[in-house]
Amino acid sequence: MNSDQILAEIREANLSYLMLAQTLIRTDRDQALFRLGLSEDSAAMIAALTPAQMMKIASGSTLLCRMRCDDDLVWGLLTSHGKSAANESVSRLHASILMAGRHQEAA
Structure with a gap:
């Protein structure tokens, strides 16, 4: 993948993210604050934001969204891998709780 393709992917991801976020x-402001x-x-x-503003913002070369799970514990x-379905559900719930706590700290 060359740099032009990467930039096009970033722009598409930005627009998709902005549309989803909006x-x-x-639809549900509280859920949006938590999930995003x-x-x-x-x-x-x-x-x-208007559609024109979203297009302008999305056209930049910097990715607007970021990974919220930035430590080894959450990852x-x-x-x-290899855990039973019940343990996997508990692990995902635990990760969600940790990321939600970090959202509250940032807000």
């Missing part, structure tokens, strides 16, 4: 915010890890101010700004819980 839909979630308008957004602050109230960011959510208000995204909710108010280990999310990638619990």
Whole structure:
């Protein structure tokens, strides 16, 4: 994949993310804040964007969303290969709780 293709993928991911975020915010603000890890101010700004503004923002070369699981513990819980279905569900729940706690700390 060359740099032009990578930039096109980033732009597409940005637009998809903004559209998803705006839909979630308008549908269920509290869920959107939790699931996307957004602050109230960011959510208000995204909710108010026009389609033209979203296209302009998405066209940048920087990815707008970021990985929220940035430590080994969360990655280990999310990638619990070889565990039973029950243990995998508990691991995913534990990872969600940890990431939600980090969202609350950031907000």
